Amino acid sequence: MVIEKADIGELPGLLQVILGSRYPDVRRRAVEVLFMRWTELDRDDALAAVKTITSPQLKATALSRILYEWAKTDAAAAWNWVTAMEDDPVLQETAIESLLANGAEKDPLGYASWAAQIEDPFLRYKALDQIASAWGRADPKGAFTAALEMNDPVLRKRLLVTVCYQDKSGIDRAQAMDLILQMPNKAERIELMSDNWIRAFASDKPDEALRWLVSHADNPDLQKVGGTLGGILGEQVKTVGELRAMALQMPAGPLRDAFSAQAAWMRAASGGSVQEARELLTLCGPCIEREFALGVIEESATKP
């Protein structure tokens, strides 16, 4: 390819040609290749060329490529250059995110400690999010264990959310959920379980997710988790008979109510039989979940 063999003197002209392309994907990919070459030949010249680009997205692509190459040989120097940037806060933040995305896993706690000192809450959040993402991908088990002991609530949450969706993490989701249930903050554990962990578990192994829930049916924290699982299975499971059998594995009360109401809701909302949804709802005692589900079912019944 012409870019990969271009001389330094040809690069500014090639950049102009690329920036003039009508196709965004071509522009983005070609800018990456061009700046890889430019960094190879003269990094300082490449850094100066970034500033001639006006598109923030292409500027970020170019700088990320330079930093990616630079950090391989001297990450400290790359960081120094980025932290000294003063004239373009948008580019600087993209650069920080890029360096973290491609290196935070090497010393996550060190980077987290640095990020925690950032005054700007949005930049701090973006930095912690990148650290969690890099760490959670590189070492999901280690990240999970560390998260449970972590004081920073933002990093803890980002880590626990990131690792729960890692399919090949090697983490046993049932065991992990047992540990999350022991976290001290009730609101946090309920949110993590109902919004993320039970969803990931059910999408991977729905039968095991149900077994786990049933085996913890006496835990009062799982009402909302039961609702989430009911909603997922209400859409996935083929027959209403199977759903009934699942609900009946749970003791009468908030958990079964939440499960059957959400299953009935999703059954109706996803175009299933209204009659079946109503039948499922008979397993649900009087409660707010039942009222909400009833509203959806009756609305579905009026649709042609």
Added chain:
Amino acid sequence: MALNRLISEWSRYDSEGVLLFLETLPEDRINNVLSLSTAAFALAQLPAERVATFASRLDTAGCAYLAEGLVAVADQAGSWRNTAAILAAINDGTKPHQGAISVEWKLGMQLADIDPQAIESQIAAETDPAKRDAILGGYAWITGMGDSPRGLELDAQIQNRGIREEHALSHVQNWLESDRGAALAWLQGAAATQLMDHEMRAELLKTYGLEAAP
């Protein structure tokens, strides 16, 4: 809707293109709520002075919708330093406008998860009652969606009665879905009688075969 989808997709990779496109829109289209809110993702990444120049063509409503969108994407796009400079330049956007969510409210929502201590300090320090209520409203709303008891405590501090009651109802409904026993106990207690009217409490408790104390 099609225009909104186009801008949403376009904003991911071409801020300049989005701005140039918006600049070609006629006066009667440029203040479109959805377009401006969606385009904020693209505009947040452009230099503040360029966005401010564009915003000078917007009416008060347009500025308010743009400001709302900019704060909404502050945790994803651009940098807060740049966004704050844009907001400062489009002063009108920070004024309350019916239909748009105020910058204060949106900030309260955004910081609820990422820096609750900062937003609590801001609420404590805010001397303008309307702004204080707006920051608190956004903060309480998001907090109560994850942590109903804490959300209800915050709701109780909201001055605007309509907003306070609307929040309290949503948060207690949310609580009933996550911890029925605790929520029902709260509904029958003194804190609930101060925060919600009798009829609202009675209706919720009736669902569970219970009666509300007067």
